[in-house]
Amino acid sequence: MEMRDEAARSQALKSIPGPLIGIVILIAIAYLLDATANPYTQFVLTMILANAVLATSLNLVNGFTGQFSLGHAGFMAVGAYTSAWLATRPELAFLPDYLKFLSLPIAAGLLAAIAGYIVGLPSLRLKGDYLAIVTLGFGEIIRVILLNSEAVGGARGLYGIPAAAAIPSLGMSEFISQFSISSIWLVITFVTLWRIVHSAKGRAFLSVREDEIAAEAMGINITQTKVRAFVISAFFAGVGGALFAHTVKYLNPATFTFTKSVDIIIMIVLGGMGSFTGSVIAAAIITVLPEMVLRELQQLTGVDLRMVIYSLMLILFMILKPTGILGTLEATDILRKLRERFKPAAAQESK
Amino acid sequence: MSEILLKATNMTMQFGGLRAVDGFNLTLKSGELVGLIGPNGAGKTTCFNCLTSVYKPTEGQVEIRGIDTKSMKPWQISKLGMTRTFQNIRLFKDLSVLDNVAIAGLQHTRHSLFDSVLRSPRHYIEESRLRERAFELLSIFNLQGKADHEAGSLPYGEQRRLEIVRALATEPRLILLDEPAAGMNNKETEDLMNTIAKIRKDFRLTVLLIEHDMKLVMGICERILVLDHGVLIAEGSPAEIKSNPKVITAYLGSEETV
Amino acid sequence: MDQGHSQEFIQHLINGISLGSIYALIALGYTMVYGILQLINFAHSEVYMVGAFAAFYVGKALGLADHPGVLALLVLIFSAVVVCSLLGITIERLAYRPLRKAPKLNILITAIGVSLLLQYSGQIIFGADPKLFPEVIKDSPLFSIGTVEVRSLDLTILIVSTLVMAGLHFLVHYTKIGTAMRAVSSNANVANLMGINVDRIITYTFVIGSSLAGVASVLVGLKYPKIDPLMGMLFGIKAFVAAVLGGIGSLPGAMLGGVILGLCEEMVVGYLSSTYRDALAFGILILILLLRPAGLLGTVTREKV
Numbered sequence: 001m002e003m004r005d006e007a008a009r010s011q012a013l014k015s016i017p018g019p020l021i022g023i024v025i026l027i028a029i030a031y032l033l034d035a036t037a038n039p040y041t042q043f044v045l046t047m048i049l050a051n052a053v054l055a056t057s058l059n060l061v062n063g064f065t066g067q068f069s070l071g072h073a074g075f076m077a078v079g080a081y082t083s084a085w086l087a088t089r090p091e092l093a094f095l096p097d098y099l100k101f102l103s104l105p106i107a108a109g110l111l112a113a114i115a116g117y118i119v120g121l122p123s124l125r126l127k128g129d130y131l132a133i134v135t136l137g138f139g140e141i142i143r144v145i146l147l148n149s150e151a152v153g154g155a156r157g158l159y160g161i162p163a164a165a166a167i168p169s170l171g172m173s174e175f176i177s178q179f180s181i182s183s184i185w186l187v188i189t190f191v192t193l194w195r196i197v198h199s200a201k202g203r204a205f206l207s208v209r210e211d212e213i214a215a216e217a218m219g220i221n222i223t224q225t226k227v228r229a230f231v232i233s234a235f236f237a238g239v240g241g242a243l244f245a246h247t248v249k250y251l252n253p254a255t256f257t258f259t260k261s262v263d264i265i266i267m268i269v270l271g272g273m274g275s276f277t278g279s280v281i282a283a284a285i286i287t288v289l290p291e292m293v294l295r296e297l298q299q300l301t302g303v304d305l306r307m308v309i310y311s312l313m314l315i316l317f318m319i320l321k322p323t324g325i326l327g328t329l330e331a332t333d334i335l336r337k338l339r340e341r342f343k344p345a346a347a348q349e350s351k
Numbered sequence: 352m353s354e355i356l357l358k359a360t361n362m363t364m365q366f367g368g369l370r371a372v373d374g375f376n377l378t379l380k381s382g383e384l385v386g387l388i389g390p391n392g393a394g395k396t397t398c399f400n401c402l403t404s405v406y407k408p409t410e411g412q413v414e415i416r417g418i419d420t421k422s423m424k425p426w427q428i429s430k431l432g433m434t435r436t437f438q439n440i441r442l443f444k445d446l447s448v449l450d451n452v453a454i455a456g457l458q459h460t461r462h463s464l465f466d467s468v469l470r471s472p473r474h475y476i477e478e479s480r481l482r483e484r485a486f487e488l489l490s491i492f493n494l495q496g497k498a499d500h501e502a503g504s505l506p507y508g509e510q511r512r513l514e515i516v517r518a519l520a521t522e523p524r525l526i527l528l529d530e531p532a533a534g535m536n537n538k539e540t541e542d543l544m545n546t547i548a549k550i551r552k553d554f555r556l557t558v559l560l561i562e563h564d565m566k567l568v569m570g571i572c573e574r575i576l577v578l579d580h581g582v583l584i585a586e587g588s589p590a591e592i593k594s595n596p597k598v599i600t601a602y603l604g605s606e607e608t609v
Numbered sequence: 610m611d612q613g614h615s616q617e618f619i620q621h622l623i624n625g626i627s628l629g630s631i632y633a634l635i636a637l638g639y640t641m642v643y644g645i646l647q648l649i650n651f652a653h654s655e656v657y658m659v660g661a662f663a664a665f666y667v668g669k670a671l672g673l674a675d676h677p678g679v680l681a682l683l684v685l686i687f688s689a690v691v692v693c694s695l696l697g698i699t700i701e702r703l704a705y706r707p708l709r710k711a712p713k714l715n716i717l718i719t720a721i722g723v724s725l726l727l728q729y730s731g732q733i734i735f736g737a738d739p740k741l742f743p744e745v746i747k748d749s750p751l752f753s754i755g756t757v758e759v760r761s762l763d764l765t766i767l768i769v770s771t772l773v774m775a776g777l778h779f780l781v782h783y784t785k786i787g788t789a790m791r792a793v794s795s796n797a798n799v800a801n802l803m804g805i806n807v808d809r810i811i812t813y814t815f816v817i818g819s820s821l822a823g824v825a826s827v828l829v830g831l832k833y834p835k836i837d838p839l840m841g842m843l844f845g846i847k848a849f850v851a852a853v854l855g856g857i858g859s860l861p862g863a864m865l866g867g868v869i870l871g872l873c874e875e876m877v878v879g880y881l882s883s884t885y886r887d888a889l890a891f892g893i894l895i896l897i898l899l900l901r902p903a904g905l906l907g908t909v910t911r912e913k914v
Contacts, residue, residue: 068717128713216424319708
């Protein structure tokens with residue numbers, strides 16, 4: 001027993017540095033980009049981080065728990081508006097900037113999580129298409145409420161959202177601040193979700209996806225599991241919304257329509273439902289693609305092809321490769337397989 | 352006197368105009384091995400579904416260890432110490448064999464999802480315990496070598512065995528087996544029956560078994576219930592059942608071989 | 610004063626029924642496809658949008674706005690119906706048929722993809738700015754009861770949709786195709802064993818559902834003359850809500866659900882605030898799914914197609 005406790009403690013300690021190293025690397029990249037990239041590229045790259053948070057969080061519900069939510073834009077909106085509104089409150093002015101902007105996503109996430117709880121409740125009774133259309137409905141209701149809330153600008157939208165600021169004395173420009181804070185939150189999101197599904201405890205989510213009846217017979221409270229999935233997913237959607245708000249600095253209810261939800265769905269379909277690394281990769285592709293490639297095409301043809309190409313991609317992927325790029329594999333699985341494939345070859349050569 | 356584990360009184364399940372189970376009575380005492388037989392469509396699986404709260408019986412009562420299960424969900428039934436397998440194998444196909452078993456053992460762990468997110472020492476202690484326990488159970492059924500395989504990729508017979516392992520991982524006192532030998536050849540069936548007898552002894556299990564193959568049930572069950580068109584038509588020892596004219600008619604009437 | 614109130618109410622009632630019968634027409638398309646494929650055909654709302662544009666271009670080419678009347682109306686409806694049917698068949702062939710055996714979720718995602726594809730290619734082909742639908746039925750008060758006006762447009766909508774629904778009822782209940790459709794809807798496998806060509810019946814279902822959407826598109830064009838490529842989305846989802854409200858798979862349910870939704874919306878706009886109009890449908894949807902998931906007519910008198 002002693003031995004086991006000791007081993008567990010050392011394992012627990014070993015799990016700490018990984019995420020921290022990830023954050024440090026990303027912040028280092030921020031400094032590098034600050035010196036080299038133009039503001040436009042910087043903006044696009046910061047958006048990748050926010051989109052990756054949104055995609056991975058949606059994947060928990062749609063990919064891992066097997067429910068189908070079409071209302072992610074709604075949770076994102078709740079988070080975005082919460083964070084934007086709080087950022088301008090004089091009552092919070094006493095907080096140092098870095099603390100304020102690091103913690104705003106928590107408030108955003110909590111409010112979105114409450115919304116997620118409310119949406120999660122009907123999911124207890126509904127499946128498949130019905131659940132999809134109800135979550136779509138909830139998303140739209142959230143949007144209509146925002147549209148009618150004068151406190152956050154109503155249909156005019158919310159202007160003058162402050163950009164993130166961290167620690168200017170460390171040479172942190174607006175971009176470095178925003179990129180670093182977004183990176184920290186992407187790492188928190190990714191590590192949390194990854195650890196959930198890579199633990200027996202979190203495999204309960206997958207068991208609901210696999211077979212609800214069997215899961216229930218094995219003692220899994222599927223109601224609680226589904227609601228948890230919705231709440232966790234909505235929390236991080238709110239976080240993603242907050243990152244989005246301080247990156248674009250202007251919010252309008254029209255941003256958070258059904259089309260925004262579909263944007264995120266395209267990311268997880270492309271990356272593979274059930275693959276977090278796939279979601280991150282696809283978030284990067286889907287964010288960069290319209291800016292780098294489609295912009296040129298658009299200037300040539302004079303029409304907005306973005307959604308046409310996205311929707312075609314959605315259809316073609318479903319017909320030709322429904323598992324997306326990675327399917328349910330993670331990038332790490334693929335690396336391991338590659339290593340296994342080359343190892344025997346290397347061993348033979350040495351003979 | 353041994354404890355009454357499961358008691359069904361006048362349990363009835365009506366689907367529209369069809370009474371799939373009609374006034375079913377059953378008392379299972381600790382340590383018994385009872386068979387539930389009957390021709391196709393007699394309502395055997397519906398019985399299991401009612402007993403495990405997958406369906407809410409339209410009439411009657413089910414008690415597990417004296418507790419009325421009326422308002423309970425299937426997962427609560429599992430926590431009362433009763434579990435089941437499925438006739439049409441319901442494994443978590445895309446998950447590993449080990450995960451299938453570990454998930455069933457989750458209800459006996461003491462860590463929270465939060466522990467797992469933080470990767471706290473408790474997470475490592477509980478998860479390693481869960482793994483060890485899963486490996487122990489797998490090795491009883493000679494599946495430990497396949498722990499990393501996808502459950503859906505196992506051959507049919509192994510999937511059936513894995514279903515039993517998974518059910519055992521919930522640490523039940525009472526297990527309901529729904530046609531555990533379906534689709535197996537004679538040799539496999541015999542092995543399976545030996546294993547069932549063994550785990551029954553080792554885990555001090557009470558077993559309720561649905562079987563199609565009468566010969567097999569006769570071999571291991573001490574008491575047999577016969578269901579036809581949702582109604583219990585006979586109950587007794589294998590010898591009594593064998594000579595019961597009602598049973599013979601039920602089986603011959605539906606062109607089943609006895 | 611009291612009389613004024615009740616007259617205002619009757620006016621809302623007439624408007625609501627006229628709007629509701631359009632919802633009903635579109636809801637029928639959703640409910641028929643759902644009955645057979647268990648798929649929310651998200652693209653249905655875009656079929657209806659394309660129908661409106663087909664009628665618009667035909668009307669423009671023939672100069673029908675200058676020759677209003679029943680004949681002009683029929684020409685518009687005919688052209689919308691033809692184009693919608695062809696589009697419906699094409700979608701089914703190219704997008705849904707290859708996925709007949711795929712998980713339902715994949716088909717749903719495809720349906721969403723088709724819907725978006727049509728919306729945004731519509732923006733490219735038709736242009737994003739609204740077009741003015743030809744006014745082939747001059748909207749004038751026909752007669753009044755007290756101060757309540759019965760307008761020609763509302764009456765047209767009511768007559769056309771009633772005729773179309775009566776036709777559908779006849780088709781489903783008294784023809785071979787209708788019988789086959791009902792068979793496929795109740796059990797596709799058995800129907801297949803009985804020698805029914807399921808694929809062909811699915812095609813027919815899409816033709817009929819899309820035709821109804823075509824009729825609806827012209828009626829909407831008359832009632833709300835500004836048409837644009839994104840017009841289908843919200844209207845379509847509301848019509849789907851109507852189908853769920855009435856009980857998905859049930860034809861009378863779709864009609865009833867459509868009329869109820871139309872009335873509710875009209876009353877909300879009339880007595881509360883128009884800004885919450887669009888949230889209302891979703892509110893109803895969530896309530897009905899929580900309280901009575903089978904819909905109003907979904908269980909006992911279930912008449913699936």
